[in-house]
Amino acid sequence: MNPVLTALLGLQEIDREIFKVESELERLPKEEQQRSDELGKIREKVAVKSQEVASLRAEIQEIEHTTVGLRQRLKKLESSSNDGSADAALLASYQHEMRNIKRNVSGAEDDGLKRVGRAEMIDEEIAALTAKLTEGETVFAEFQANVATETKAAQAKLDELLKERSTKSSDGISPTELETYRGLLKTREGEALAELGDGLCEGCFVNLPKNIVVRLARGTELVQCPSCDRILYTY
Template sequence: MRKNLMLLEELQELDLKIDGRHGEKQTLLDQLAALDERVDSVRRTVSEKREELALLEDERRSLEQNLITENENIARSEARQKEIKTQKEYQAVLKEVSAAKKQKSELEEQLQQKRTQIEELSGEIAAREEELASLEANIDSQKAEIQGSIDRLEQEISVDAAAKEATAKSIPASLLKRYGALREKRQGIAVVAARDGNCSGCNMNLPPQLYNSLFRTDELVLCPHCQRMLVLRQEA
């Protein structure tokens, strides 16, 4: 049993190394995804801003056309003034001209606001496009560096997995199954040291009789508190 426990300790060390490297790999994969998402986010923003700009341009053209129409209305009304013969008609035309000029003034103000919005949005789009170009220029080298680290980790995981498989072949299947179940329940730690009357897995005191049995027996002993497999370790 002691030989099997030593093999389980070795197996656990390999499992923890593999777990750690899988964690590192996932972190790197998340970094790759974050880089792609950052570029995609800027692309979406640029696309949305361009659509917004297109709408503003349509509104500007519509205002310009309305302004042309009002200028034509004013010109026609003012031309009619020369043909008017009665005071009543003259007052009516003056009223038309006054209303048209007021509408023209409002349109000119709206048009100026729209042009200002277009100018500001165009500047924002230019800045975003510059940011996007910079990201796209640098992202390939960043992703290549991260991918290199992922490839290295995968190679190390492969080596550890082969060593794990070789070690597991020397351990009875029933013990391996128990070890796997404990690892799943106890955050990856199934085999722990018993030292100075304590379980190093849960830091609880072991019953003296159970602890003393570790000196005498070659049977599997479990911590009564955390159920992990105990391996006796004595201070030098």
């Protein structure tokens, strides 16, 4: 095998592991943030609904206050109608006002009941959301502890791998070849090389043109897959 390929395969072995550990180190804080954001959304919902229920309760109180006033007026009109002091015209006017008041009280009571119903519904929603939030916070606390442990382990593993890689020689690999290799590690998720298997690239499973296979067999240069760009090798 081309000595450059042999050296690259040696590096690939450890760079694959490094890629995995680095991906893990990237993924963990992202997932933590995502979970934290989800809890934040629930908290926000609870706040919005609490606000909504508070203004409903204020409206209900306002309605109760109004109906108390209307009832007092009604009582007064009833006693004035019954004490014999009012003439026919005044009595008619009292009755007209009393009908209006009764209608208004009845309408206000309907409104009030509707708001009470809605407030109770929202209270239930808040209770459900709060339960969900409490549970989510417990799970999140456990998750955070795990993330801390896993991050520490992954960091230690990475240090170890980096130390190991520093002992691997990249002698004989030209700077351009190294650059190509490193670029592929990034774009091809830690797999910069692919084996030639039965006329196809084992990295992307695309059939390779004959001239590629021939060039690879010659073993004098690095040959890349025309489809996925990975550096091809064969035993």
